[in-house]
Amino acid sequence: MGEKRMHPIPRITLAAMACLGLAAVPLAAQEPSPSPPPPAGAEHHHAIVAHHANAMHHAKALHHHAHTSKTINKEVAKEHAEEMGRSVDAAEKHTQALEKTMSESERKAHAAHLKSIHEHHAQAKEHHEALNKELAKEQPEPAKVKEHTAHIYHHVSAAHASHTAMMRKRGVREASPPPPPPSPMSSPSPQ
Numbered sequence: 385m386g387e388k389r390m391h392p393i394p395r396i397t398l399a400a401m402a403c404l405g406l407a408a409v410p411l412a413a414q415e416p417s418p419s420p421p422p423p424a425g426a427e428h429h430h431a432i433v434a435h436h437a438n439a440m441h442h443a444k445a446l447h448h449h450a451h452t453s454k455t456i457n458k459e460v461a462k463e464h465a466e467e468m469g470r471s472v473d474a475a476e477k478h479t480q481a482l483e484k485t486m487s488e489s490e491r492k493a494h495a496a497h498l499k500s501i502h503e504h505h506a507q508a509k510e511h512h513e514a515l516n517k518e519l520a521k522e523q524p525e526p527a528k529v530k531e532h533t534a535h536i537y538h539h540v541s542a543a544h545a546s547h548t549a550m551m552r553k554r555g556v557r558e559a560s561p562p563p564p565p566p567s568p569m570s571s572p573s574p575q
Contacts, residue, residue: 422555422556422557423554423555423556424485424486425481425482425484425485425486426556428478428479428481428482428485429482429547429551429554429556430559431474431475431478432475432478432479432482432547433544433547433548433551433558433559435471435472435474435475435478436471436475436540436541436543436544436547437544438467438471439467439468439471439472439475439508439536439540440537440540440541440544442464442465442467442468442471443464443468443533443534443536443537443540444533444537445464446460446461446464446465446468446529446533447529447530447533447534447537449461449464449529450526450527450529450530450533451526451530453526454526455523455526456519456523456524456526456529458519458524461519461524461529462519464533465512465515465516465519468508468512468515468533468536469509469512469516472505472508472509472512472536472540473509475505475540475543476502476505476509479498479501479502479505479547483498490554493553494550494553494554497546497547497549497550497553498550500542500543500546501543501546501547501550504539504540504542504543504546505539505540505543507535507539508535508536508539508540508543511532511535511536511539512532512536514528514532515529515532515533515536518532
């Protein structure tokens with residue numbers, strides 16, 4: 385009975401602190417394993433994805449307007465058409481730049497996808513030209529606007545599907561969203 389016993393709570397607390405302290409050392413010492421470097425031209429892949437998405441969003445919005453309105457708001461329609469055209473042109477430009485970063489064997493391996501992308505971009509551009517002609521009229525016909533925007537949307541969507549398949553085969557990951565900004569308490573206030 386001469387032995388003095390420690391109260392159980394401090395013993396548990398000490399044990400927990402020791403475990404946490406030992407567990408933190410290996411975590412702090414470990415660095416995350418680096419992910420493999422993306423293949424050449426990954427930045428072009430991400431630009432193509434963004435331009436396809438933009439063209440499809442504008443085609444969808446203008447198609448909806450033409451479907452739900454008796455008359456076309458030409459100012460809004462021309463803005464949508466301009467964005468669609470700009471995005472399809474930019475996606476094609478980045479597709480060509482991407483091809484330049486690929487080796488001959490890669491171009492051969494992805495020839496079917498590249499051909500599909502170029503063909504669908506070309507067909508989207510043809511419908512874009514027809515859409516612009518329709519929008520240049522005094523009273524554009526909603527049915528024709530709807531028809532051309534549907535074709536643009538579907539051709540860009542098909543180009544996007546071929547491009548996504550090529551990205552997957554090349555091992556290019558989809559771009560990640562940025563992390564949330566620091567909390568307002570820790571960031572300096574704008575002045």
